[in-house]
Amino acid sequence: MGDIMRPIPFKQLLHWITEEYRSQWTIFGIPQSQFFIKENGKNIQIFEENCATPVGPAAGPHTQLTQNIISAYLVGGRFFELKTVQKLDSLQFEKPCIDARDEGYNTEWSTELSLEQAYDEYVKAWILLHSIKAVFDMHVTAKQSFIFNMSVGYDLEGIKTPRMNAFINSLTDASEHPLFKRYLEELSSFIQDTNFSEVLHTKEKVKNLENICSVISPHITRSVTLSTMHGCPPKEIESICKYLMEEKRLHTFVKLNPTLLGYKLVRKILDELGFNYINIKESTFTNDLQWDDAIGMLKRLSKAATECGRNFGVKLSNTLGTVNTLGVLPGEEMYLSGRILFPLTITLTSRLSREFEGALPISYSGGASQLNIFQIFETGIKPITMATELLKPGGYLRMAEIARKLEPILEERRQPEVIDVEKLDRLAEEALRENYYRKDWRGTKKVFINRKLPLTDCYIAPCVLSCPIRQDIPEYIRLTGDGQYDRALELIYLKNPLPNITGHICDHQCMYNCTRLDYEGAVGIREVKRIAAEQGKTTYDTKSRVTTEQLDTKVAIIGAGPAGLSAAFFLAKAGFKVTVFEKQDSPGGVITHVLPNFRIPASAIETDISIIKALGVDFKFGVSEEFSINDMNSKGYKYIFIG
Numbered sequence: 001m002g003d004i005m006r007p008i009p010f011k012q013l014l015h016w017i018t019e020e021y022r023s024q025w026t027i028f029g030i031p032q033s034q035f036f037i038k039e040n041g042k043n044i045q046i047f048e049e050n051c052a053t054p055v056g057p058a059a060g061p062h063t064q065l066t067q068n069i070i071s072a073y074l075v076g077g078r079f080f081e082l083k084t085v086q087k088l089d090s091l092q093f094e095k096p097c098i099d100a101r102d103e104g105y106n107t108e109w110s111t112e113l114s115l116e117q118a119y120d121e122y123v124k125a126w127i128l129l130h131s132i133k134a135v136f137d138m139h140v141t142a143k144q145s146f147i148f149n150m151s152v153g154y155d156l157e158g159i160k161t162p163r164m165n166a167f168i169n170s171l172t173d174a175s176e177h178p179l180f181k182r183y184l185e186e187l188s189s190f191i192q193d194t195n196f197s198e199v200l201h202t203k204e205k206v207k208n209l210e211n212i213c214s215v216i217s218p219h220i221t222r223s224v225t226l227s228t229m230h231g232c233p234p235k236e237i238e239s240i241c242k243y244l245m246e247e248k249r250l251h252t253f254v255k256l257n258p259t260l261l262g263y264k265l266v267r268k269i270l271d272e273l274g275f276n277y278i279n280i281k282e283s284t285f286t287n288d289l290q291w292d293d294a295i296g297m298l299k300r301l302s303k304a305a306t307e308c309g310r311n312f313g314v315k316l317s318n319t320l321g322t323v324n325t326l327g328v329l330p331g332e333e334m335y336l337s338g339r340i341l342f343p344l345t346i347t348l349t350s351r352l353s354r355e356f357e358g359a360l361p362i363s364y365s366g367g368a369s370q371l372n373i374f375q376i377f378e379t380g381i382k383p384i385t386m387a388t389e390l391l392k393p394g395g396y397l398r399m400a401e402i403a404r405k406l407e408p409i410l411e412e413r414r415q416p417e418v419i420d421v422e423k424l425d426r427l428a429e430e431a432l433r434e435n436y437y438r439k440d441w442r443g444t445k446k447v448f449i450n451r452k453l454p455l456t457d458c459y460i461a462p463c464v465l466s467c468p469i470r471q472d473i474p475e476y477i478r479l480t481g482d483g484q485y486d487r488a489l490e491l492i493y494l495k496n497p498l499p500n501i502t503g504h505i506c507d508h509q510c511m512y513n514c515t516r517l518d519y520e521g522a523v524g525i526r527e528v529k530r531i532a533a534e535q536g537k538t539t540y541d542t543k544s545r546v547t548t549e550q551l552d553t554k555v556a557i558i559g560a561g562p563a564g565l566s567a568a569f570f571l572a573k574a575g576f577k578v579t580v581f582e583k584q585d586s587p588g589g590v591i592t593h594v595l596p597n598f599r600i601p602a603s604a605i606e607t608d609i610s611i612i613k614a615l616g617v618d619f620k621f622g623v624s625e626e627f628s629i630n631d632m633n634s635k636g637y638k639y640i641f642i643g
Helices: 010-024 066-074 115-137 162-172 178-193 209-215 234-247 263-272 282-286 291-308 341-355 373-378 397-412 421-431 462-466 473-481 485-493 499-505 525-544 562-573 602-614 629-634
Strands: 044-046 049-051 055-057 079-081 104-106 147-152 221-226 251-256 312-316 320-323 333-337 362-364 384-386 554-558 577-582 618-621 637-642
Touching: 010 066, 010 115, 010 178, 055 066, 055 397, 066 079, 066 115, 115 147, 115 162, 115 178, 115 209, 147 162, 162 221, 178 209, 221 234, 234 251, 234 291, 251 291, 263 282, 263 341, 291 312, 312 341, 341 362, 341 421, 362 384, 373 384, 373 397, 373 421, 462 473, 473 485, 473 525, 485 499, 485 525, 499 525, 499 602, 525 602, 554 562, 562 577, 562 602, 562 637, 629 637
Parallel strands: 055 079, 055 384, 079 147, 147 221, 221 251, 251 312, 312 362, 554 577, 554 637, 577 618
Antiparallel strands: 044 049, 104 333, 320 333
16 A cells, blocks of 8 residues: 555546446445435534534544545545644655554644645535535535534644635635636536436436536635644634634634643543553643633633634644654654543543533544444534544444434434533543543453464464364354344354354353454454354254265264264264263253353253254263263264263
């Protein structure tokens, strides 16, 4: 993979999107089944703009290129904090610049594109999102449903430079910009030449699609998030915010740092949650914006916003500067994000909200994830953006789950007009106790295969190697996920004759060696097996009776525990005449006669045994332990297995 971003021309993007969807039912690899479909007409308002969902990608790797922004839209992102731009737009960032194995770290902070390239990407994305919305909604409307939020930095002098000034002006009103005009013309021509009924696999036509260009607003952004360097003086921050509100007429969020909590509290939280290895400098805190200065500044800016008819709020939070001790990323300093940032940011959010009695608007982005999005939104906070969360397995599809999770809330009740400080306080307190934010929730274990890498067949799942019987775990997880329970169970039975039993009590070494441990915890492999066994048992029961040609060979198995039952299953499938001898009055061994009932239901044991009986295995119970091998041989048992 190359590390240089190469923008794709507008026409090429149009052809790419339509052809990929027509032939594969995907757009940029995102399947149609994961497209977020708005289920109700309920929107929220963010700074006087309508937004269909309160979530979206934060300024970062997911809001730099057009295809990134489109991908985020498809899975439910509707608030886009565009990648931060600045006067220094030819910086070269040494790679790698992001490390998100558990908590996230980064060493880059602004776009890798020039100002002109960045503007081009945002205009293309703005126009394409309107067309995608119209095509999939099957009608054209001027009603707003998504928001582009500009992100600029890092000092007033830089923001006032001619090129930055042109960038800001052209995003707030693109009506006379040649790129905006050209792309509208190209879109219009493309619509005339394209059979969208064929693309969408439908007989219906998109109503008034030819009029789409007339409803695309040239006002791409009406709001901005200000980023400043760590250590930026409060007077400088205040001056920039006033300039953006008063001169540029932009609703403004100012991004603040977790350092506002103070070194001692941040150090205490990191240590108590098990992240004591994260190295932070006290000087980073003392040189940054201080609490009293911040409160005074925010109060003055809130007043200034009211006076000039704009809205003002804070973005919480920026990343946390740390000493680079891990040896993965370049440079002496790296910036912390991800799940450990949540307890820090939500604590800061709680304190600021209490100071302003919930009246200070907050844009949130500090460790937001599927596990806390509901609670964040219920406090009244909006919007909620994320970056590290989308770098985890699943990528953009994680946002689809988040958007769907929030949809019922938008329908059931209104979000509070101001932030619910009491709820926010409770959330901050819970974050300091919640296991998910502790280091040991993920731990430090690395999942790897302790073997020499072969020349071929180099791909193998660690969970498979850790399983004593080498089950085809990835395959049956996929089949179960697709709802193909019978095929999943058939695959499991190739190596595991007791799926119902092991779906409850297997020691699941596979889960201790699941590659998902590198991110957020193992897949519930044993639980997936149980689901496949329960849902696929009827179909498999019929197939299980069909065995290979019967052999005229008798086999005796001593003991009806797990080993004996397993041997009986495979030998019977191979055509042997199998008899199991058991001293107890029922099969199962330790599972039936030692384990307590709450560990495994009797029905699970009975189901596995019924399959074995269906294969023709005969069971004899109450047999004396004083058996004789010679006696068994004399009765025609050629092979004897002692389980």
